[in-house]
Amino acid sequence: MAEATLTKKDFQSDQIVRWCPGCGDYAILAAIQSVMPNLGVPKEKIVFVSGIGCSSRFPYYMNTYGFHTIHGRAPAIATGLKLSNPDLQVFVVTGDGDGLSIGGNHLLHVLRRNIDVKILLFNNKVYGLTKGQYSPTSDLGFKTKSSPMGSLDQPINPIRIALASEASFVARTYDANIKHMTETFEKAAAHKGSAFIEILQNCVIFNKDVFNDIYERDVRSDHMVHLEEGEPLVFGAESDKGVFLDGFSLKTGSLEAPPAGQLLTHQPNQESPIYANLLAAMEYPQLPLPVGVFRKVPRPGYEAGVQGQIAQARTKQPDDSLQTLFHSGDTWEVK
Amino acid sequence: MAEATLTKKDFQSDQIVRWCPGCGDYAILAAIQSVMPNLGVPKEKIVFVSGIGCSSRFPYYMNTYGFHTIHGRAPAIATGLKLSNPDLQVFVVTGDGDGLSIGGNHLLHVLRRNIDVKILLFNNKVYGLTKGQYSPTSDLGFKTKSSPMGSLDQPINPIRIALASEASFVARTYDANIKHMTETFEKAAAHKGSAFIEILQNCVIFNKDVFNDIYERDVRSDHMVHLEEGEPLVFGAESDKGVFLDGFSLKTGSLEAPPAGQLLTHQPNQESPIYANLLAAMEYPQLPLPVGVFRKVPRPGYEAGVQGQIAQARTKQPDDSLQTLFHSGDTWEVK
Amino acid sequence: MESATIRFSGDSGDGMQLTGTQFTNTSANFGNDISTFPDFPAEIRAPAGTVPGVSGFQINFSTHDIHTPGDRPNVLVAMNPAALKANVADLEDGGLLLINSDAFTKVNLKKAEYEVNPLEDGSLDRFRLIPMALTELTHRAVEPTGISKKEADRCKNFFALGIMYYLFDRNLELSLTWIDKKFGKVPDIKEANRLALLAGYNFADTTEIFADAYQVPAANLKKGNYRSLTGNQAVAMGFITASKLAGRPLFYGSYPITPASDVLHELARHRHFGVQTFQAEDEIAAVCAAIGAAYGGHLALTGTSGPGICLKAEAINLAVMTELPLVILNVQRAGPSTGMPTKTEQSDLLQAMYGRNGSSPCVVLAPATPGECFTFAIEAFRLATKYMVPVFLLSDGYIANGAEPWRIPNEADLPKFEITYAESQENFQPYSRNNHLARPWAVPGTPGLEHRIGGLEKAHLSGNVSYDPGNHQLMTDYRAMKVRNIREDIPGLEIYGDPEAETLLVGWGGTYGALFTAVQNQNKQGKKVAGAHFRYINPFPANTAEVLARYKRIVVAELNEGQLDFLLKAQFNIQTHTLFKVQGKPFMVREIIDFLNAL
Amino acid sequence: MESATIRFSGDSGDGMQLTGTQFTNTSANFGNDISTFPDFPAEIRAPAGTVPGVSGFQINFSTHDIHTPGDRPNVLVAMNPAALKANVADLEDGGLLLINSDAFTKVNLKKAEYEVNPLEDGSLDRFRLIPMALTELTHRAVEPTGISKKEADRCKNFFALGIMYYLFDRNLELSLTWIDKKFGKVPDIKEANRLALLAGYNFADTTEIFADAYQVPAANLKKGNYRSLTGNQAVAMGFITASKLAGRPLFYGSYPITPASDVLHELARHRHFGVQTFQAEDEIAAVCAAIGAAYGGHLALTGTSGPGICLKAEAINLAVMTELPLVILNVQRAGPSTGMPTKTEQSDLLQAMYGRNGSSPCVVLAPATPGECFTFAIEAFRLATKYMVPVFLLSDGYIANGAEPWRIPNEADLPKFEITYAESQENFQPYSRNNHLARPWAVPGTPGLEHRIGGLEKAHLSGNVSYDPGNHQLMTDYRAMKVRNIREDIPGLEIYGDPEAETLLVGWGGTYGALFTAVQNQNKQGKKVAGAHFRYINPFPANTAEVLARYKRIVVAELNEGQLDFLLKAQFNIQTHTLFKVQGKPFMVREIIDFLNAL
């Protein structure tokens, strides 16, 4: 098999990468390129579809098929592509502006339909390409050229939006951890149906180090909790702290002297959205920020549904000749 | 005070109401008209802004200011109106198609910004005006002219979308109960900030009686649970059943012989979204459908924020003369 | 009688569309040429009995070729006062006016805003008024079935249809068969409708309310098998046909909107042809999904009406830049903004031409009749795929809902068009061009053709992003030339009417029937008038300048404020006389004749 | 020297925009007339050292009136090989080429895709090449401050600026003050930049690399206070001024997009003028919020660039139908689709005219210079509010980013316009019209005026929904007439150049400077050429037909494929010679002259 011999290099295009030096996008690109050979999918069957934004330049750097579309619409274009060619492996690359501002609605609908595309949302909490305006994930009070006195817009949480959109696979990862990205991407690629992955990404120019408090090496273990299926939600450099549910509220505590409540065990497969919503409510600094797979449930795929209807229709009406089509109503003859 | 003497009649316009006989919209209109005199707001300060759909004809029937805009965009237009005139009482009327299909993104953003508009989403699980195609809330398998073999689109739950959008007030009511509608609308009107209300509405032509299993008089008490602040989630004709949380799952049981788990007490004021998300996950027929106020939390209003910034800017730079503006950069004189 | 025009009118709930369609099919089957014009109420169901709730269906049937549903009906059926009010002004003087007198109650008169009963105040004297207790008569006719009063009420349209069948000496067979099929599962309703139809016919026969039945003999149509087809049905069938001819599946991305929704409904019924219909969350997603499918190698179509085109503009430009084949159907309605959704107009032509940022050439086609909706659906895909370019197909509410007999083609007679995808190769150049300037259609999944496209300006050949000034000029020119050169691939502009004419009547799209009839009429009266009708607007046919130059006087008639006129003036430096109408209504033949006579 | 053109070019990180702006301000202050043209790299930060990462700033300064930034620089400063590569073709033969030789390392040469070092292969022989170790020299100059190497590197633009100041005998004062203010909080950086500037100046002085310093004496500008202003700054200031003059708050609904974002940034800084800027979730929400604010009685503005206009089209039509005052700013960029976002073009004119469904007339204005962006911002609101109509204001990337000296007006000299809202009254008719056909502006909150508007066709006077055919025609005509009549309210088309000319050079919007200069130039050479420049495009000025008829030969020049040309031909039945350029670049004066000479 030809594809078995592919390497990361095969997925690097000949285009010069044009992100700012230090941009988190480089690490994400490297992670994706290193994951590609492991998918078992031939290069020509892989397509990257993106919107507009720094992040959305992504397809140019992948030596696969690529479509750099228009702002916010990548999920819709990917939908049409995937419906027409269900055996392609389609990735969507988008940003917090592209995916949650102008493109919020398409994101919602592609997820609820469970189209089998993998959506990578690069969240740098800012509009990079247009030079630094606040985005839907920017913090309240964030000062930018378009919000010189601070943003008044309550930020949204991409994970919560994805869950409300009935996404069947929802995860979060971060540019500072290639290994975590790689694993997360592989899980997403293996999932049948839509996969939504928020990637925390550092925009060194317009929102420098915004996630450092959370994910820098020396604080990471205290400020993040890595979700592992079947494992308790444990964190801390010594893995000595846990996340507990007490009534309707979450809190952290030491494992040795646990607080009131129940230590959570990670169950991404729960059909009910309740548990995943619980995790999605965890935000730093009140709680450690969860990364990993929040939810992963089987759901019927849309493409299969469409193909199924076509097959069923053909069984019922096997005759698809034009003559039959033309004569399908009342007809008469003029002699 | 002139407005104190207003009656329901004062809010009826001279236009003939043109919904189909039996349409649930009539009851909603009656409820709204009857609530108006109680708001303590003069008629001329009330504006109804709508999109396009059967439901969106609503403003024509209200003898207030009204704007029947374009499909899906009412929240955005209402935003501009409210920002320009913060002392207006602005209602948005939309449908499941208008508000969740084409307009889903604007809904999300108006809610997260917490613009002080009251959004009434008439959910009849179908596109009425365009004669009966499936909508984003239609059930899987729903057969319509555009889905003759059944819809393949996983429906979304408007309440879950509103919660993920960080809405500060979220409620559900239904056209079969004028009293419940009236109370809910009054609560929404009293809330400062965005209020989102899903109204279950019967489209007698294209989706006849779709909610009857839930809300018809004889089944209502068993298939719905009415949320009352501070009260336990109790239902049944004899108020003998309750909703219990057991681990991460909800179940119902008799109050006399309660199942394992904790009987829920309604707490719409919780700052954390966890509890409201829990309720939002309740769907008929697995569980009784909750109606009433899911969530109601104080959050800073956007209009006040804007006005505050203007005031603050004026304190800092009281001089708003044109000459100062013109001279605000480097200038030089030619003599 | 050579031809006759009947208009059925009643409340939305009275089944007038159905009645009209039955009469149409029977007449068509009989061998008449036909043309129909359904006139729906605005989309909200207005309260029963009011003028906004009136639904109408006009049919013109004839023993010779006809091209319009008729200006003014010879016979008007009015099921209630509102229907009378809404339609009586159109009835020709001396026309037959059949009225359901049972419906002329105080309440109904008030709903229709009649102060006095028009049946009694002499205001209808110039017509041959025939009031009949239609409700009562129908009730009596269906009594044996024991159905409810409400159900019985709903049969009165068949009673009325029966009367018309008698009056025009038509055979009941087709409608009886239809009733059998339609109501097969509810025997008493089936029986009731049967009884009503027969009773209407017999009642007319025995009561001698009419002096005699009229004869409108069969037309001398070309031999063949026929069916009746609306423009919306035809266009859907055309797209499926294109897909079969090309051997590529059809993908339709759409979002419901009046009057285009029926194309979605029609295509959705044809999954067994491999058709995928995708009801998107909005028009933007609909066109984007279609672009995705075009990229994926499908015959990609998106369809809507005017306001939806606004929303699709940005994405259509993406298809222009990426040079993907995309067909955009616009079933035009009256604008601007929401306008009058159920009414017809031709006012989106310049939007198709120029409604996008930048220099953004697309092909623009406009079928002239319901039947041509079929052929132009195929033509649209032939051009889109051959030239790798977006193609607009401008239909309108009038031809979309109007029907005419359609001679069923033989598969062998259909145009062929071949589609070739790029094949695996070394050093693939996604923006190389063939001799008609099309770039290769390289479908994901093809080994070795991995490449990147997008909305930024593309470098010639490589397709890489390019900001080079000369390249931008070159690519802009290519995009324009590609469309301009299509001139060589389409038929020339044809002239009909008097070969020695000095006046040329020019139109485009759905007004053909009225313009053609007006020219015929003028010629009969010895007036030296000819006509030319544009189906190809961008590019215009190669001989356009030459044809226009031949005439002393050019008259442009269109249902807008002068959009084709504008294009012709700008491109061909001509002066014109103009007849513009923006009323949400098709042209009446009379209006055109009067205009020509007054020149 | 009467005038000179310098272009600073370097990597995006080299501070060339800043350097250019400093030189501009100093020259303006000195009394030259100036015109500038910044040329940004495409929006993504390209890797340092590559051609796509080059940033340029051209300034033309003169002792007489000038109107363009100059075709070809007399002096080119190139901070690295990529900058040389990207710009050298534009430098005039014999021009001065100042180069930072330190940057011509192997690595950098490779990044710029130079095979051999151009400093060594004789390819620059036709210029006055001056290679200098700018990096090295700067490092040495700033050594006393002890700042890091990286920080020192960033001072070299001031070193280069110092050299230019010497070369053109400029005073350092303004830049020194600026450095003081800007870096006041970081003393060592402040000191370093000061040192670099002075060192550059002194270096040029002492080393005698230049034979002499040039003199470009002060121009004879009209007396008054001046400042330098880009089109984007000017338009923002104009809108704020309109708001002050009208006594109504300004509302700006927008979504960031190149090259319009700076208008949002600029307005956002002016909250103390009561300005509300609303950064919406997309362009649709932006225009809709503006429409809501217009309905609410504010001066409502929405702004974007071409692709954003596509998205706003449907909502603009709502403003057309509801007859609300709305100003739509389009800072045009190269299209179609995403096109070349940082490059200029004039290709959205027909989109402004026709980019909506139905017959949808809007006013279209196009300022000709950065300074006119100010006056036309006011004019746009005057017309929008007086006629209750949407107004397009078409700026472009060239005038938006280019600067010129702007004579600060006196408040008393500014145009007045009055706004009246409808007052409480009985039987209010929201679609009644005043003598210039505007309907009343009835703001929610006004007792007694409760009424309903929307996108469906409106009945004359009452504004109720109407499907009446005659009413639709009437309202369509009103909407068109209202805009057409504005002819009477705007200045006539003016002619510049030779009064006895037989050739008229016609243009619109941001190309004015180049066209004007070309005509001046031709006249100097005795050529009988005049010019006319359109700022009002819909409607055209009342005397347009008459003016055009006066000339034997009409030449239309525009930065698109012929959009104004198209409008003129269609409306005025003229024939034209055309000069169209679609390269993402402004006209060079030379191109126009050559074209005219070749006619």
Ligand SMILES: Cc1ncc(C[n+]2csc(CCOP(=O)(O)OP(=O)(O)O)c2C)c(N)n1
């Ligand atoms: C229709 C349209 N509107 C606006 C823009 C301008 N624009 C390009 S990217 C962008 C935001 C990008 O933000 P995000 O998605 O967060 O990407 P990032 O650059 O941060 O990776 C905007 C507003 C555009 N290209 N098209």
Ligand SMILES: Cc1ncc(C[n+]2csc(CCOP(=O)(O)OP(=O)(O)O)c2C)c(N)n1
């Ligand atoms: C841009 C645009 N697209 C499509 C339409 C057609 N359209 C009008 S209403 C509607 C759906 C209405 O559904 P919903 O919001 O559920 O309202 P309902 O009629 O059920 O009350 C559609 C698709 C339109 N008017 N404008």
Ligand code: SF4
């Ligand atoms: S602007 Fe920010 S997001 Fe964009 S390339 Fe630079 S660092 Fe990355």
Ligand code: SF4
């Ligand atoms: S179609 Fe349905 S929603 Fe619309 S008016 Fe009729 S019953 Fe109501």
Ligand SMILES: [Mg+2]
């Ligand atoms: Mg971002």
Ligand SMILES: [Mg+2]
């Ligand atoms: Mg609905």
